[in-house]
Amino acid sequence: MSVEQLPVLTAKDFASDQEIRWCPRCGDYSILAQMKKVLPTLGIPREKFVFVSGIGCSSRFPYYVNTYGFHGIHGRAPAIATGVKLANPDMQVWVITGDGDALSIGGNHLMHVIRRNVDLKIILFNNQIYGLTKGQYSPTSPAGVKTKSSPYGAIDNPLSPISVAIGTEATFVARAVDVDIKHLTMVLERAAHHEGTAFVEVYQDCNVFNSGAFNYASKKESKDDHVIYLEHGKPLIFGANRNKGIRVNEGNRPEIVELGNGITEDDLLFHDEKAAEPSLAFMLGRMRYPEFPEPMGIFRAVSRPIYDREVEKQVNAVSQAQGPGDLDELFDSGDTWTVT
Amino acid sequence: MSTAEAPPASTNGRKDESLDTVVIRFCGDSGDGMQLVGTQFTNVSASFGNDVSTLPDFPAEIRAPAGSLAGVSGYQLCFSNHDIFTPGDEVDTLVAMNPAALKTNLADLKRGGTLIINEDAFDKSNLQKANYAANPLEDQNLLSGYRVHRIPMTRLTRDAVDGLGLSQREADRCRNFFALGLVYWLYDRDHKPTEDWVTSKFKKNPQIVEANLRALKAGSNFGFSTESFTVHYHVSPAKLPPGKYRKITGNEATAYGLVTAAQLAGKNLFYGGYPITPASDILHELAMLKKFGVRTFQAEDEIAAMSSIVGAAFAGQLAITASSGPGICLKGEAMGLGLMTELPMIIVDVQRGGPSTGLPTKTEQSDLLLAMFGRNGDSPLPIVAAATPSDCFYAVQEAARIALEFMVPVIFLSDGYIANGAEPWKIPKVADLKATKVTHPGPSDETEEFLPYKRNEKLARPWAIPGTKGLEHRIGGLEKSDVTGHVDYSPENHQHMVLTRQRKVDAVAETIPLQTVEGPEKGKLLVISWGGTYGAVRTAVHTALKQGQSVAHTHLRYMNPFPKNLGDIIKNYEKVLIPELNTGQLRLLIRGKYLVDAVGLNKIKGKPFLVSEIVQAIQDLL
Numbered sequence: 001m002s003v004e005q006l007p008v009l010t011a012k013d014f015a016s017d018q019e020i021r022w023c024p025r026c027g028d029y030s031i032l033a034q035m036k037k038v039l040p041t042l043g044i045p046r047e048k049f050v051f052v053s054g055i056g057c058s059s060r061f062p063y064y065v066n067t068y069g070f071h072g073i074h075g076r077a078p079a080i081a082t083g084v085k086l087a088n089p090d091m092q093v094w095v096i097t098g099d100g101d102a103l104s105i106g107g108n109h110l111m112h113v114i115r116r117n118v119d120l121k122i123i124l125f126n127n128q129i130y131g132l133t134k135g136q137y138s139p140t141s142p143a144g145v146k147t148k149s150s151p152y153g154a155i156d157n158p159l160s161p162i163s164v165a166i167g168t169e170a171t172f173v174a175r176a177v178d179v180d181i182k183h184l185t186m187v188l189e190r191a192a193h194h195e196g197t198a199f200v201e202v203y204q205d206c207n208v209f210n211s212g213a214f215n216y217a218s219k220k221e222s223k224d225d226h227v228i229y230l231e232h233g234k235p236l237i238f239g240a241n242r243n244k245g246i247r248v249n250e251g252n253r254p255e256i257v258e259l260g261n262g263i264t265e266d267d268l269l270f271h272d273e274k275a276a277e278p279s280l281a282f283m284l285g286r287m288r289y290p291e292f293p294e295p296m297g298i299f300r301a302v303s304r305p306i307y308d309r310e311v312e313k314q315v316n317a318v319s320q321a322q323g324p325g326d327l328d329e330l331f332d333s334g335d336t337w338t339v340t
Numbered sequence: 341m342s343t344a345e346a347p348p349a350s351t352n353g354r355k356d357e358s359l360d361t362v363v364i365r366f367c368g369d370s371g372d373g374m375q376l377v378g379t380q381f382t383n384v385s386a387s388f389g390n391d392v393s394t395l396p397d398f399p400a401e402i403r404a405p406a407g408s409l410a411g412v413s414g415y416q417l418c419f420s421n422h423d424i425f426t427p428g429d430e431v432d433t434l435v436a437m438n439p440a441a442l443k444t445n446l447a448d449l450k451r452g453g454t455l456i457i458n459e460d461a462f463d464k465s466n467l468q469k470a471n472y473a474a475n476p477l478e479d480q481n482l483l484s485g486y487r488v489h490r491i492p493m494t495r496l497t498r499d500a501v502d503g504l505g506l507s508q509r510e511a512d513r514c515r516n517f518f519a520l521g522l523v524y525w526l527y528d529r530d531h532k533p534t535e536d537w538v539t540s541k542f543k544k545n546p547q548i549v550e551a552n553l554r555a556l557k558a559g560s561n562f563g564f565s566t567e568s569f570t571v572h573y574h575v576s577p578a579k580l581p582p583g584k585y586r587k588i589t590g591n592e593a594t595a596y597g598l599v600t601a602a603q604l605a606g607k608n609l610f611y612g613g614y615p616i617t618p619a620s621d622i623l624h625e626l627a628m629l630k631k632f633g634v635r636t637f638q639a640e641d642e643i644a645a646m647s648s649i650v651g652a653a654f655a656g657q658l659a660i661t662a663s664s665g666p667g668i669c670l671k672g673e674a675m676g677l678g679l680m681t682e683l684p685m686i687i688v689d690v691q692r693g694g695p696s697t698g699l700p701t702k703t704e705q706s707d708l709l710l711a712m713f714g715r716n717g718d719s720p721l722p723i724v725a726a727a728t729p730s731d732c733f734y735a736v737q738e739a740a741r742i743a744l745e746f747m748v749p750v751i752f753l754s755d756g757y758i759a760n761g762a763e764p765w766k767i768p769k770v771a772d773l774k775a776t777k778v779t780h781p782g783p784s785d786e787t788e789e790f791l792p793y794k795r796n797e798k799l800a801r802p803w804a805i806p807g808t809k810g811l812e813h814r815i816g817g818l819e820k821s822d823v824t825g826h827v828d829y830s831p832e833n834h835q836h837m838v839l840t841r842q843r844k845v846d847a848v849a850e851t852i853p854l855q856t857v858e859g860p861e862k863g864k865l866l867v868i869s870w871g872g873t874y875g876a877v878r879t880a881v882h883t884a885l886k887q888g889q890s891v892a893h894t895h896l897r898y899m900n901p902f903p904k905n906l907g908d909i910i911k912n913y914e915k916v917l918i919p920e921l922n923t924g925q926l927r928l929l930i931r932g933k934y935l936v937d938a939v940g941l942n943k944i945k946g947k948p949f950l951v952s953e954i955v956q957a958i959q960d961l962l
Contacts, residue, residue, distance in 0.1 A: 016814070018826070047809045052651065053816075063827065068806040070654055071816025072647065073677050079644035083659070084806070086635055087610045091655070091806050109647075112640035151462050154674025311635055318630040325632030327600055327770045335388045335533060336586045336767065339577070 002080035009040035016066040020058060020338040027178035028125065032064055034181060035123075039065075042092070050091045052081040054101035057132050058125035058204070061096040073319045075106025076239035078113035080153050081120050085308045092192070095122040099140040100130050103159050107139075114168040116307040123188075124161055125178075129210035147209075162285035162299060163197040166278050173281060173299040177218050178205060183296060185231070190298055196306045216289050217296075226289050230297035238293045245254040245269075246287075254287055273301045345689060354572045358920035360421050361741070362575055363428035363614035364523060365514075367445045368437025368458075369406055370399055373516035378415025379762075380520060380534045380551040380957065385586040386764050387533060389577025390419040393875065394762045395427035395948065397737070400617070400700040406467040408439045421576040425728075425875030427761065429950040433526070434512050435519050437461060437493070446482075447767075455486040458515065489568055493559075500558035501551040510548070514555035521559025528574050531556060572747060578697035581762065588765035590758035593620075595625030595731035598660055599632050601740030604775035607658040608633040612648035614641055614667060617700045618756040619690040622662040624714045627698045646671035646678075646687070653683035654815070656780070656805035658740065662688035664756075665707050666697060668714065675749055676715040679841065681815045682793070683803050684743035684750075686736070690933035691755040691871075702946025703756035705871050706922035718838050722746070723899040725753040727874035730765040732758065735897055741776045742848055747800040753899065755921075757948045758872040778803070792825035799844040846901050855903035859885055859892030865961055866913035869940070870896040870926055873949055877919055880954035889962055896926070907934045914962055917941060919954050 014036045021162070022028045039049065048065035053059035055074035062069030072080045081095045085275045102124050113120060130136040130145065135147035140161065144153040165173045172194040184202065191198035203214040216226040217309040228238040228246065236246035239260070245268040247257045257263050272280060281300040288294060319325075344372060364381065366374045374395055386392045395416040405410030418428040430450035436442040438461040449455060462477055467956045476482050477490060497518045501511045517538075535553060542548040563569050588596075602609035611634065627636045635657075639645035642663055651657035663671065668689045678685050691707045693699025711723050722742050726735040732754055739752040781802045784790060790811045793801050804811040813825060821828035822837060857866070859881060869877035874895050881893035894909060896902070910916060910930070918927045919941035927940045941957040943949060 018814075045809065047807055047812055050655075050806050051814075062816070066814050069812075069814035070651070070681075071814065071817075071818065072650075073673055073817055076643060076674060079639065079647035079652075080651035081639065082639075082644075083610065083612060083653075084655040085651075086637055086648070086656035087608070087652035087657040087659070088806055108640055110646050112644070127426075186461040204838075254752075297812035311637075315630045315633060315635060319633070322631045325603070325629065327603060327632075330629070330632075331596065331767045332584065332586075333588055335383055335387045336584055337389055337580050338584050339389060339580045 007045075009046060011036040011040060011288050013046060014039050014066050015336070016064050018063045019062065023208050025207050026057070027060070027127065027206070028058060030126065030181065031123070031202055031204065032061065032180045032182065034185045034188055035065065038185055038192060039067075041084065041189065042192050044092055048091055050081075050084050051096060052077045052084060052093060052099075052229045053096040054106060056098040056101045056130075057206075057219050058096055058098040059101060073170065074103070075101055076109060076325055077101065078106065078109040078120070078122065082116075082118050085120060086311055089308050089312060093120050095120050097124050098120065098160070099124065099126045099128060099138045101138045102163065103161060110164070111168045114165060114170045114199060115265045117171055117304050118198055118307045119309070121191045121194070121198045123134045123191070125204040125253070126161055126201050127204045127206035127210055128213050129206050130207050131206045135209040160285060160288075161201040163282065165339050166282045166285055166300060169190045169278070169304075170300065171304050172197040172301050173285075174199070175203070175294075175296050175299070177203045177214060177227075179218050180296070187297065188299070194301060196304060217294055226267055226293050229294050230273070230294040230299065231282070232271055232298070233268050235265045237265070237268065246292075254283060254292065256292065273298045275300075277303065282321045344883065347488065350703055352664060354570060356572050356574060358574045358576065360575070361418060361424060361431070362420070362527065363416065363418045364433045364435070365414055365416040365431045365445060365448065366435045366519065367412055367441040368516070368517070369404055369410045369440070370401070370413040371406060372413070372437045373513070374413045374415050374437070376547035377516045377520040378417055380537065381523065381529070382417050382762055384524070384529050385417070385419040386535050386585070388530065389580075390421065390575055390585065391578040391580060391764060392416075392419045393424050393427045393759070395949050396760045398488065398701055401418075401831050407438055407440055409444055409470060412441050412444045412545055414445060416443070420718065421578050423578060423580060425879050426951060428851060429952050431521065435523060436465055437467045437515065437519065438509055439472055441475065442476060443470045443472065449486060451485045454489070456485065456489045456491065456524075458493035458517065458519070459490040460492045462819060474904050491522070491562065496558060496562065497555050497598045499913050500554045504547055504551050506547065506551055508864060513553065514551050515667045517555035518559035518562075521556040521561075522563045524556070525560040525563030526569060526573060528572060535813065540573040555947065562659060562775070563722060575886045576843070581766065583766045585764045585766055587762050588730055588733070589621070589760060590726065590729040590732045591621035591690070591760070591840035592625055593730050593765065594662070594726075594736050594752070594754060594759075597733040598626065598686070598740070599629055599634060600659040600770070600773060601737045601776070602634075603632060604773060605658060605744055605778045606742070607778065608635060610635050610637070610649060610652035610657040610659045612637045612639050612645040612652065612659070612661050614639050614645045614663065614851070616642075616664050616667045618759045619664050619667075619688065619694055619757070621660045622688060622690070633881045642667040642670035643674060646674035650674055650678045650681070651687050653678065653685045654751075655805070656803070658689065658744070661685075662690065664690050664692045665694045665710065668710060668774045672715050673892060675721070676717065676719050676748040677817045679715070679721060680720050680820070682747045684741050684747055684803070686743055686750050686752055688736070688752045688754060690759045691753060699946040703872065703948060704921050704944065704946065705755060705873070706925065707753065708870075708899060708922070708925040708945070711753060718842065720748055720842050721898065721899070722726055722752050722848050723751045723753060725871040725897055725899050727871065727897060728815060729758050729761050729763045733742060733765070737773070742777045742851070744778050745800065745851065746798055746848060747803060748844060748845055753871060755872045776854070780805050781808070781811060783808055784894065789824075791823050793820055794823050799840060825859075849901040849904050852898050852903055854905045855894055855896070855907060855909055857894045859890070860890060862912040863892055864890040864913065865889070865915045865917060865952070865958060867917045867919065867958065868926070868930065869893065873919055873921060876949040876951050877954055879951045880958060881957050883951065886960045889958060891958055891962065902933065910934050910936050915939065917957060917961055919949060919957065921948070
């Protein structure tokens, strides 16, 4: 008996020969770099990965990773990826999408892939703008934003990707910032290891059409006060001096408190990513800048039956119960008669 | 028609007549169970050995207001002692369960035909709902040309099930079996298969089993003992080619053909679909066949269904979707993606009346141009169209062969008429069916670059399955450089690729049978048909030939590309007639391609052609 040794891969092994055509200093570069770092650590051969995308700047991603890749059509990546996973369950399938792709034209597919809990890793690059079509507001753009298609300010109320994911019962929900390299790497790793649909929102800077939209969360000088890192089982503490925290008040609403003067860590909200009820995760998802520090990390990581495995199970169970299919027997079923 | 020698005992001394072919239509309210009794009569006749052809006709509403004209549901079937190709032009025996059914169906009953009426249903309220000012049963003019049997079916059925403790509503739901029993007696049919069916279907409710059996018997006894029926009919088995047969509908045959194609190609079948009339039965059939490795995915919408099969094809399985016109419209963009990525898949379009929601439960042939051109860009796809219910089994395997051999999505056209219609199917042996050989490139050492668009002699590209070492590659909807598959917007490459995709589809013509003609090889008129009108056109041309007309028939199964010799065939006739259930879609293609002044016979009524309509059109042209 011989044990096949997996070759030791590095980030370089996952670089494709294609010239990368994103704008210089686009946040996508950082996400691509962290992804190439994470993939070799997963113990999965390169040919077992499939990257599926829709349309948009982020959706060029599969061309730049040297795995199997499929650049789909606008909004449909979750449906294409579902087909890939059901037809070839051994693959680890990643979906790369954007705010317009996943939440506008593809909103229906995102909702259904999440509620089915298909084993896909969905990375949503949220830059709050349509970049590829050169600067229209997106379903995550803040109300009032002036863009080419909203010269007097957008009237639309934006969607929160995290709320959508939790609302459709996602089993894994996380958020990270493109340039927060270490944290992003950790989140991608956790997503890769999750069994079922993993949904990750990445704040991604479109430095051409929506530059600095996430500066509050990415710049060194501001992020400590505007970002709070979620850690399972730990209290929610933030601030440059780690002296502020989140407490749930009597109205069951989160509030910012300063530690000291009788307030201790024990008074704070403790994060529980495994909570069966999604209400805590949902509340955290609704903490938005500037009133609150925005949570980063894993909002939710729970376990639920996985669609593609259940499909396999059912096919196997039926085959076992009925025996393997025999076409001649199938044709010759029901009422038959013989003509001589 | 001839008289049999010794009348069987069951005739109770009645005259016994032998007939060649009989057309029966059961019609009533959509809650009256007409589809059920029509199917039962069909099954019994088929297993008796008659050739059968059926035309179910039901409203789009599951339960339109009871008694209304819109709620009438009908099931027509033709059974014969010889081979037949249509469910018949005129009805010999019409069973009308209420005034609305009488009103909407009487015109199809032939003069002198048998009319069986549930007279209990002709009350004031039902007459009003059917817009009858006066009771038509009292109108001697209206009914004088028919053999009318007014039967109090409601009362007789209630009497038959008396004592079983059924509510009146439950009792009345057995009326269809009373009607069936009566018609069984009239045409000397065996009750046994229906009794078995009832017993098994309602086995959890013995009371309902007993009630339906009693109603069936009561109907039969009524025919036997009352003197109103003076003749008892007999239709002998047909002399079909020897072999074992079963009844099959077009949708069943499509599902079986798809599973067969996948099995023979050594593939699992992946089906992504969204429910839509009249294609849903394909999903239902396939969902039952999991033991053949079939994966059915009921997607959130038509777009997701189509997208999922593109993904499944990329991942290496035989991928299928089925829909009808409105759904095919939604699938258009993803079909283009399948075409661009040159992956094998089958898109089944069970056509129905359009445009928009149109006539969901009625048949039409109006998606031919949608199949040809319904995508952005120059986007040719091969198209195969089935001719009859059982032909769906073979035609869809041809679609699969083309898809797998040429690495291309193929559109398979069926329609509501053949999808729901049934006919006897000579059960094939799997060993006699042709398998399509599928090859995949194997693992490669990584020094040489894998070329996903390097084509073979058929212009097909290699189908490299994710998971194969060394063949990692990226494809998508952007224009590809030939050979390497890299994104390439250069002018020369785009022209080359558009023409290559067209050439690939054109090359399919090298692998399909030459077109054949029934009738004289040269003559005055060629009738060209396609799809589900096959039976009516064939029968009409045979009729015209018997009358000595100079006419021939050719039926197309391959709609794109056309068989190579079609143009030469057309040249052999002075005139060309193209009957279609649309405003002239094939005619447009034939005129465009062969510059022939083809004449159309176009019916857009949600109903199949009558043979007589086509015979008339032939006569008008000669």
